[in-house]
Amino acid sequence: MSNRAELTRRDLLKSGAALATVTLAPGVTLMTFGGSDAEASAADAGKRWGLLIDAGKCDENCSDCVTACKTENKWGAQNEHATAENSSQWIRKVTLKDKNTGRKVSAPVMCQHCESPPCVDVCPTGASMKRADGIVLVDKHICIGCRYCMMACPFKARSFVHENVTDQSVNAPRGKGVVESCTLCVHRIDRGRIPACVEACEATGNSAILFGDLADPESPISKALEQYPSIALRADLELNPGVRYQNL
Amino acid sequence: MRLILAILIALGLTGPVHADEHELWPEVPKATGEPHPEGNEYWRKNHPTLLLHDRDLALREGDRDIQASIGTCFTCHAVKDEATGEPVSFEDPRNFCRVCHDFVAVQVDCFSCHRSTPADPKSLAIRQMAGPDEPDSIAAYLERLKALEAAGEAAPTEASQ
Amino acid sequence: MERTIYRELKATPAVWLVALLLLAFIGAAGLAVLMIEEEGHIITGMNNQIVWGLPHVFAIFLIVAASGVLNVASISSVFGKKAYKPMARFSALLSITVLLGGLAILVLDLGRPDRLIVAMTRYNFTSIFAWNMLLYNGFFAIVGGYLVVQMMPGASKTLQKAAGVIAFTWRLILTTGTGSIFGWLVARPGYDAAIMAPMFIAMSFAFGLALFILVTLIIFRLDGRIFGDKLMRRMGSLLGVFAAAVLYFTIAQHLTNLYAQEHQGFERFILRDGGIYTTLFWVGHVLIGTLIPMALVFLRPSRGSTIWASILVILGGFAQLYVIVIGGQAYPLEIFPGYEVLEGFNEGVINSYNPTIYELALGLGGVALALLAAGIGAKVLRVLPTNLSDANYPTDG
Numbered sequence: 001m002s003n004r005a006e007l008t009r010r011d012l013l014k015s016g017a018a019l020a021t022v023t024l025a026p027g028v029t030l031m032t033f034g035g036s037d038a039e040a041s042a043a044d045a046g047k048r049w050g051l052l053i054d055a056g057k058c059d060e061n062c063s064d065c066v067t068a069c070k071t072e073n074k075w076g077a078q079n080e081h082a083t084a085e086n087s088s089q090w091i092r093k094v095t096l097k098d099k100n101t102g103r104k105v106s107a108p109v110m111c112q113h114c115e116s117p118p119c120v121d122v123c124p125t126g127a128s129m130k131r132a133d134g135i136v137l138v139d140k141h142i143c144i145g146c147r148y149c150m151m152a153c154p155f156k157a158r159s160f161v162h163e164n165v166t167d168q169s170v171n172a173p174r175g176k177g178v179v180e181s182c183t184l185c186v187h188r189i190d191r192g193r194i195p196a197c198v199e200a201c202e203a204t205g206n207s208a209i210l211f212g213d214l215a216d217p218e219s220p221i222s223k224a225l226e227q228y229p230s231i232a233l234r235a236d237l238e239l240n241p242g243v244r245y246q247n248l
Numbered sequence: 249m250r251l252i253l254a255i256l257i258a259l260g261l262t263g264p265v266h267a268d269e270h271e272l273w274p275e276v277p278k279a280t281g282e283p284h285p286e287g288n289e290y291w292r293k294n295h296p297t298l299l300l301h302d303r304d305l306a307l308r309e310g311d312r313d314i315q316a317s318i319g320t321c322f323t324c325h326a327v328k329d330e331a332t333g334e335p336v337s338f339e340d341p342r343n344f345c346r347v348c349h350d351f352v353a354v355q356v357d358c359f360s361c362h363r364s365t366p367a368d369p370k371s372l373a374i375r376q377m378a379g380p381d382e383p384d385s386i387a388a389y390l391e392r393l394k395a396l397e398a399a400g401e402a403a404p405t406e407a408s409q
Numbered sequence: 410m411e412r413t414i415y416r417e418l419k420a421t422p423a424v425w426l427v428a429l430l431l432l433a434f435i436g437a438a439g440l441a442v443l444m445i446e447e448e449g450h451i452i453t454g455m456n457n458q459i460v461w462g463l464p465h466v467f468a469i470f471l472i473v474a475a476s477g478v479l480n481v482a483s484i485s486s487v488f489g490k491k492a493y494k495p496m497a498r499f500s501a502l503l504s505i506t507v508l509l510g511g512l513a514i515l516v517l518d519l520g521r522p523d524r525l526i527v528a529m530t531r532y533n534f535t536s537i538f539a540w541n542m543l544l545y546n547g548f549f550a551i552v553g554g555y556l557v558v559q560m561m562p563g564a565s566k567t568l569q570k571a572a573g574v575i576a577f578t579w580r581l582i583l584t585t586g587t588g589s590i591f592g593w594l595v596a597r598p599g600y601d602a603a604i605m606a607p608m609f610i611a612m613s614f615a616f617g618l619a620l621f622i623l624v625t626l627i628i629f630r631l632d633g634r635i636f637g638d639k640l641m642r643r644m645g646s647l648l649g650v651f652a653a654a655v656l657y658f659t660i661a662q663h664l665t666n667l668y669a670q671e672h673q674g675f676e677r678f679i680l681r682d683g684g685i686y687t688t689l690f691w692v693g694h695v696l697i698g699t700l701i702p703m704a705l706v707f708l709r710p711s712r713g714s715t716i717w718a719s720i721l722v723i724l725g726g727f728a729q730l731y732v733i734v735i736g737g738q739a740y741p742l743e744i745f746p747g748y749e750v751l752e753g754f755n756e757g758v759i760n761s762y763n764p765t766i767y768e769l770a771l772g773l774g775g776v777a778l779a780l781l782a783a784g785i786g787a788k789v790l791r792v793l794p795t796n797l798s799d800a801n802y803p804t805d806g
Contacts, residue, residue, distance in 0.1 A: 042311050171375065175361030220394070
């Protein structure tokens with residue numbers, strides 16, 4: 001070290017590098033361990049989960065599917081100053097009247113789990129994702145809460161969590177500042193169970209929501225789609241959703 | 249020379265994190281249930297990597313057969329409030345994770361979304377693989393649909409489109 | 410034209426007062442952000458129907474204007490106009506700080522701004538938003554380099570021109586990207602349009618020049634420097650041309666939309682039935698933002714006309730962006746064409762937006778940050794020219 005009183009650029013660089021090394025050293029030693037081995041994935045690319053909703057069987061006054069979803073995923077609990085506009089809505093019932101004929105019909109609307117989801121295209125971090133089995137999800141670990149996917153969704157399926165959340169369901173982690181939507185009860189599907197809305201609708205006796213594997217030509221849902229006419233919402237966008245509607 | 253000394257001291261200061269029980273350490277709340285087979289040391293060091301790795305497996309690939317599921321930690325690692333007997337959440341500094349994480353001043357992001365107290369039995373029951381005899385299993389559901397079709401009731405209402 | 414001498418801004422009491430005022434606005438924005446982080450976005454007027462609100466209007470204005478502010482430097486280095494050369498350094502600096510201000514608003518409005526590092530390291534390349542992030546970072550680097558090249562004593566004319574061309578090209582790509590954030594949204598009738606990108610380019614020219622004129626004028630006033638009338642008039646007529654370009658693209662967009670039956674609903678909403686949005690469109694955007702400024706600078710060119718035109722272009726720009734960003738979300742999604750929705754969740758209804766003080770504070774804080782950073786840059790670096798007076802106005806470009 002020199003005896004000069006002034007600080008030269010060299011001194012500054014040396015001490016800067018030293019400071020950086022000293023600060024980083026403890027961190028580097030902490031991060032040197034591996035994780036568990038990858039095991040066979042449960043999201044099977046050979047499957048495509050979907051719903052077929054028969055609006056003809058859907059009761060206008062029934063919203064058991066919505067209630068079941070709320071109970072299952074615990075998004076329904078209202079805070080005092082929340083309004084309808086800033087509360088989450090994973091699934092909703094709509095009642096429609098044909099402008100020309102006056103015919104009334106009702107059906108539930110949720111994330112359509114598109115094959116070409118616009119929300120997945122626009123997500124800057126890749127948090128909005130489509131699983132191998134067709135279920136569209138939000139990876140809330142990397143969602144930054146920019147809400148661009150909400151701008152992009154043609155079905156208004158996504159909700160932004162505007163408030164602190166407590167007492168979440170262990171099967172549906174959700175929190176403030178990230179975007180969420182219908183997960184097709186992926187936590188149930190992965191354990192070989194049917195989604196909550198399907199279960200609830202079956203329990204009413206209407207069985208308006210049919211669940212199954214669209215990729216399996218022998219499944220009840222595929223056979224029903226083959227036999228009877230059905231539509232996709234916003235078919236003009238050619239998103240090929242996994243949720244289709246009959247008698248709408 | 250002084251530089252080398254400084255680096256050595258810094259590396260040495262990482263010691264307490266690796267060493268076993270130290271006087272300055274917080275009192276880690278005792279867990280219930282079976283201990284992890286790999287031992288506390290392994291889990292203390294590796295839980296961040298395990299959790300981060302396994303969360304991607306679970307979420308992106310649907311692999312639920314994993315080691316580190318944050319949903320089940322609190323089955324054993326719940327800390328109960330003496331007065332009420334209720335498990336304390338992450339808001340409370342007595343929470344299992346808070347005790348160490350407050351000590352080492354490492355922020356955890358998990359509990360803005362994940363629950364930090366034990367889950368109710370019904371939700372936990374869903375997390376088990378469904379047997380074909382359980383009514384909410386896909387297998388049983390498909391059986392019911394087959395039965396309906398056989399009985400000629402599966403056809404949807406007449407299409408008016 | 411004499412050789413330009415650049416001198417730093419002097420720290421007079423007036424300058425300190427302005428800095429203090431800007432700091433106060435930044436502080437208010439900081440408080441607003443803290444509260445939003447604590448309580449959640451529920452305290453703002455944004456909700457699940459109007460997803461992007463007033464902060465985004467401010468942010469997009471600043472981002473679009475930033476690329477236009479750089480234009481002043483580009484006119485000298487790319488198009489060789491000598492009169493603009495003295496302003497090139499400050500133009501580069503101001504464009505960086507204005508972009509900084511806009512991005513600050515965007516980042517602080519995120520649901521999880523603590524995850525910015527995630528946004529910086531994980532890119533989904535099908536997302537124009539992700540590309541925009543790369544373009545913004547590139548802008549800082551490239552324009553930073555451009556400023557360095559301009560200020561380097563040994564930089565050759567070729568190097569300066571090369572830096573200028575790269576910066577100009579980059580900013581065109583960046584603004585195309587910003588416009589495409591809206592233009593590439595297939596879901597909403599107000600957005601899905603290729604014209605969004607070139608329209609945003611035209612907007613950037615207009616807003617950027619207006620902002621540059623006003624900021625330079627104010628900073629010159631504070632420092633007792635002369636901004637000559639000849640230069641003002643020239644920049645004023647250029648502003649008029651840019652405002653005309655904006656008007657052209659607006660007309661093209663709406664005429665095209667009106668022709669298509671499927672867009673009629675949205676057009677009727679914006680042009681006639683939208684209440685605040687209709688007013689902002691016709692009075693704010695068309696009248697105040699384009700027609701009156703054009704009339705001022707073309708029919709009565711003067712120093713005063715340029716100043717007023719700049720102010721009006723900026724006001725009109727905010728109105729235009731409010732209509733684009735918020736009007737586009739207020740109009741409902743057409744999920745069930747041919748059906749009237751009797752019951753649902755805000756289906757088929759015009760969504761209302763009531764901005765709160767938090768959003769306004771955040772937006773104004775971003776503007777203040779941009780201006781304060783520009784002031785600090787002008788104080789520390791030699792970027793402000795000393796002679797923009799009429800005596801120094803070049804006769805040959």
